[in-house]
Amino acid sequence: MPDPSGTASLPIPGERRGWWLREALRDEGDPPPAPRLTGSIECDVAIIGGGYTGMWTAYEITERAPDTRVVVLEQDICGGGPSGRNGGFTHGWWDQLPLLVDLYGADRALEIAHASEAAVDQIGEFCERHGVDAWFIRNGYLQVSASAAQDDDWQRAVAACRDLGVADRYVPLTAAEVQRRCASPRFREGVLMPGGASVQPALLARGLRRVLLERGVVIHEETRVKGFRVRGAVHVRTDDGEVRADQLVLAMNAWAAGWPRFRTRLMTWGSYIVLTEPIPDQLRELGWTGGEPIADSRFTVHYFRTTRDGRIAFGAGVGAAGYGGAIGRAFTADRRAVALAAAGLEHLFPMLHEVRIEDAWGGPIDISSDRLPALGSLDGGRVHYAHGYSGNGVGPSRLAGRVLAAVIDGGEDRAATLPIFGARARRFPPEPIRYIGARMIREALIRKDEAEDRNGRPGLIVRSIARLPRLLGYRFGH
Ligand SMILES: Cc1cc2nc3c(=O)[nH]c(=O)nc-3n(C[C@H](O)[C@H](O)[C@H](O)COP(=O)(O)OP(=O)(O)OC[C@H]3O[C@@H](n4cnc5c(N)ncnc54)[C@H](O)[C@@H]3O)c2cc1C
Numbered sequence: 001m002p003d004p005s006g007t008a009s010l011p012i013p014g015e016r017r018g019w020w021l022r023e024a025l026r027d028e029g030d031p032p033p034a035p036r037l038t039g040s041i042e043c044d045v046a047i048i049g050g051g052y053t054g055m056w057t058a059y060e061i062t063e064r065a066p067d068t069r070v071v072v073l074e075q076d077i078c079g080g081g082p083s084g085r086n087g088g089f090t091h092g093w094w095d096q097l098p099l100l101v102d103l104y105g106a107d108r109a110l111e112i113a114h115a116s117e118a119a120v121d122q123i124g125e126f127c128e129r130h131g132v133d134a135w136f137i138r139n140g141y142l143q144v145s146a147s148a149a150q151d152d153d154w155q156r157a158v159a160a161c162r163d164l165g166v167a168d169r170y171v172p173l174t175a176a177e178v179q180r181r182c183a184s185p186r187f188r189e190g191v192l193m194p195g196g197a198s199v200q201p202a203l204l205a206r207g208l209r210r211v212l213l214e215r216g217v218v219i220h221e222e223t224r225v226k227g228f229r230v231r232g233a234v235h236v237r238t239d240d241g242e243v244r245a246d247q248l249v250l251a252m253n254a255w256a257a258g259w260p261r262f263r264t265r266l267m268t269w270g271s272y273i274v275l276t277e278p279i280p281d282q283l284r285e286l287g288w289t290g291g292e293p294i295a296d297s298r299f300t301v302h303y304f305r306t307t308r309d310g311r312i313a314f315g316a317g318v319g320a321a322g323y324g325g326a327i328g329r330a331f332t333a334d335r336r337a338v339a340l341a342a343a344g345l346e347h348l349f350p351m352l353h354e355v356r357i358e359d360a361w362g363g364p365i366d367i368s369s370d371r372l373p374a375l376g377s378l379d380g381g382r383v384h385y386a387h388g389y390s391g392n393g394v395g396p397s398r399l400a401g402r403v404l405a406a407v408i409d410g411g412e413d414r415a416a417t418l419p420i421f422g423a424r425a426r427r428f429p430p431e432p433i434r435y436i437g438a439r440m441i442r443e444a445l446i447r448k449d450e451a452e453d454r455n456g457r458p459g460l461i462v463r464s465i466a467r468l469p470r471l472l473g474y475r476f477g478h
Helices: 019-027 052-064 094-104 106-130 155-163 175-181 201-214 253-258 280-286 335-348 394-409 433-453 460-471
Strands: 039-048 070-073 141-144 171-173 190-193 218-220 225-231 233-238 241-250 267-276 302-306 312-316 357-367 374-378 383-387
Touching (some): 052 070, 052 394, 106 201, 175 190, 374 394, 433 460
Parallel strands (some): 039 241, 241 383
């Protein structure tokens, strides 16, 4: 294990695709990308983005109306973005219940939370039905406290679940119960979301791609969309071609932050994962054999899970903030973020000091001001979007795909009436204020989390800056 202050012995991120996607592509025999779009084509629904949001939307459209002509345009390959790089934590919004109640009232909040949990089931059902082995394991999502400052972080959500009659969806665990699931010396009490699951994220993304191709969805990879205009139909321009569609879905995730319409509603920052060599014996000693994904309760969260061959994939939300929606190397090649993630692993699992880290990768997270995704329609109902998952998009993108397909279909599906559709969270300030503010606040949050990891108290300036977002009315920060 590396010296946390240095990066020399750690893998260099961004030099190749992350392990999840390399493994998934290898299983497929490393196929070439689907053909780039050249020339003009027509379709019923064009989708920009071949991540989960775009592909679940395509999947749901073909479920409802198999003859719909759907075209997916992806600048990289399907699953090349965060959908093929994430931690694979897959869970509903029971931890967000207090916020949902504030926004929509108790009944609708419950409806949304149930729908978010059903999305997890639907991912499992999809895998089963289509023979996609994406390592779907449903053994609950465990959130723990790893310092005195993190204790009780979930109390409001636990109380909200109890008050609304769903106490079994978000269950507090004693320190001893936590230790039985994973014996880190840092873990204190915890809370379990029994409906939570984990997946191998790239296998899921690539499995979706396979099913879409089998259904006749047209996929153009290495095809970047430059813009679109709505004149009668929607006209989408790519580097070398054009698509004329009745409807358009914008499923670009963090890249949407660079588009003028969304620029002030999304902020971006990086999250990074380090992957150990296989250590099945140590996992057994830790008692961590149930496959449950675990996160601590830092703001710049540590999240960690195991793999089938007995590795730990350990992530940390410690990457830099982006400027003006540009998605550049800060999100894939940040060696400091990798060192911080490795330090987090060593902090929570000091007994793994000697374990080798074999891979490291990162990606952008699209943050909305209330940390819930934004879904809606524009341009007279011809253009639809979903983004802003704020680091929790595996389950929610399944739901978003269903909602967008239901809206496009115009039928009776109640998913289209969920109040998350069309809700608009607060704007962020314009650049450069946003970048300067985000950078400063991010640095303060990392320092505060690090001080609290050592059960110390951060300095007054750090505490004050970390509190700024809340004081300004945003729903994050401390
Ligand atoms: C390191 C990391 C760990 C994470 N861990 C978790 C986790 O454990 N659990 C969880 O729930 N969430 C996690 N997330 C978040 C999760 O990965 C995302 O919320 C989710 O993948 C969003 O899916 P998407 O399809 O909207 O976005 P993406 O997967 O980003 O797909 C968007 C696609 O659009 C394409 N695109 C963008 N612009 C254009 C354009 N102009 N033309 C053509 N194509 C374009 C991109 O190339 C990309 O492939 C994590 C994210 C990261 C980066």
